Amino acid sequence: MQEPDREIESIEEFDQVVARGTLAGFRVQSVDLTSRTAALLSTDTSEAVFLGCPMESEAAAKVRAGSALVFPPVPDLPFDPYRGTLYSPAQLFEGLTEHGYARTPDALAYAWFQRTKTDGDIFASMLRSIHDDAISDALDEFLAGTRVVGVMGGHALERGSDGFAGAARLGRALARTGLTVATGGGPGAMEAANLGAYAAPHEDAMLDEALELLGRTPSFRPSIGAWAEAAFAVCERWPDGGASVGIPTWFYGHEPPSAFASHIAKYFANATREDGLLARSTAGVVFLPGAAGTVQEIFDNATPNYYESRGEPTPMVLVDRDHWMRRLPTWPLLEALAEGRSMKARIALVDSVDEAPEALLSLLG
Template sequence: MQPTPLHSAHDREIESLAEFDKVVSEHGSLARFRVQAVDLTDRTDTLLAVDTTDAVFLGCPMDSEAAARVRVTGALVFPPIPGLPFDPYRGLLYSPDELFASLDDGYEATPDARAYAWFQQTKADGDVYASMLRAIHDDSVSDTLDELLVGTRVVGVMGGHAMARGTAAYEGAARLGRELARAGLTVATGGGPGAMEAANLGAYAAPFDDEMLTEALRLLAEAPSFTPSIGDWARAAFAVRERWPDGGPSVGIPTWFYGHEPPNAFAAHIAKYFANATREDGLLARSNAGVVFLPGAAGTVQEIFDNATPNYYESRGEPTPMVLVNRAHWTEKHPTWPLLQSLAHERSMASRIALVDRIEEAPEALKRLGG
């Protein structure tokens, strides 16, 4: 099942066969449209008949006669690329079902693992063709993610991947995600395990009664970590999804740069990138209603200052709210808060940052800061 966009994009992009047929029916032309990763092998008659001036076909299988004709009439055709474990021209975000397909044959057989293996091989080769394909893929993902989030209020939830299922911290992060989703916010995370999975799980649980999350947490605790077995960890999540289907939507934005960390199965919409820098910046930039930072180490510290930097230079005086959870963690273990405060008081950030002791205080703090 492919992700369903939260909002439709009002543009000239065609990303499904149904959209293709609708455009042809309503406009009688494909001129200046962009068609992404749509199988057009059964639409040869249409392609031979309609105007395709200045159209662009990105990775669309089509009959050779149709391809030749649309090129002659002024279209650009970027053919599908065989042998890749991913589609660089994809027009939809990933779903958990897509990334974990073939999980019964072992995690190594899944599209997610195969894409990571391809990335590792081509990164070592230094092949410019492979790096171009990665860039095209990541740009397609960014375009689709922007379309998905049009008009939504997004709250980022950041935190460490090591947070284990079955712990009080994991439960707290899940309850946080549920409360944010129930408040009408779109929860976005780094899409991986630990605190990220917990927040996505909470958003998934939002439409159900409170007991559902309690029981789901109990079931997940039987496979507390993605080590030593990603397969067991993922299957536990899919068992929860099967028992309670049609959970609430949220967004995960993981990366194959950290391919040893699998994506979690509770984010309905997964924007997975090859370039970690693009992924990090994009996640924070799209968190327009604020960011909650749960305890973490190097990666979370980096995200705090990645978010603080544009806030520091915000010229309109509208920095996004930042809430850091666990005073001892951010003032003693990893003393990030004092430095963040010193930056904040130089600019207009001071009224948009908060440090709270308990995770239960984060939603109210976010609301107080204008998130």
């Protein structure tokens, strides 16, 4: 059986493994090996798998002859389907200042997706699937051993609004409890929660100043570039922010990813992204006011909680009583589902974001 730690995702890891004497059975993901021909020729590579690793033809012939599998890099793609790590904001927005958003890797990947998503080409759909599986693997590796709290909410929430500031305070408070904040990785409430987690190591005044600066560019419309540059300006002024995760999708590629999420798991398949975000929120989910998408996420999360038989459903905290009781009366149905179930003790409705962290910790016990 393949051991979970037999993955090589950097040239440094490759050199360390070679120094121990064998590459047999290892999986090498997207590592440029063109300068490691001698090592490949002299090291046992039996049953190894090389995923998107450039190498000299002599080395490629040798490892293939030695029962290794070689999946070559795919030319002319705006993304790496075999990548071994999550994205950073700098990687997705590379070239933003010099060339504009339309020529960033994020925008180019979205444009490729738009061209190929309905053309029926099995090669394109296979590449999307390989990419998304690699991202899931990288996300699991990054989150191993952490307690993750999801924050869900509307994408339309603008910078400069009270709701945006509240979501940012929520993200900061949750991060300061030691939880890893994970969001859908886009604008609105998602960006605000990632901003709050970024602000967690800084003095409280930093978040107030950052919110004021961001409020001058309230939305990614009409300019994604200006919106993103405002976020990067905050990160440059206050470096070394706290870590958090954003899990966006190119399915909604017109919505750019948040620059405040230190680690970004961006998917092509929205269903994979939605399920993965909720499933990895092992310490619970806080639901801020939202519309159809947020309501869907509430019941996507409630379903496994409803059927949980061991008494360990994940906590769910809904924020804004008026919203969830009157405007979109989701809470009464959720409460009715919970009646007589173990999830009854793991759901809460609070009036404001400032009450949510304490409510979540109380549900966690």
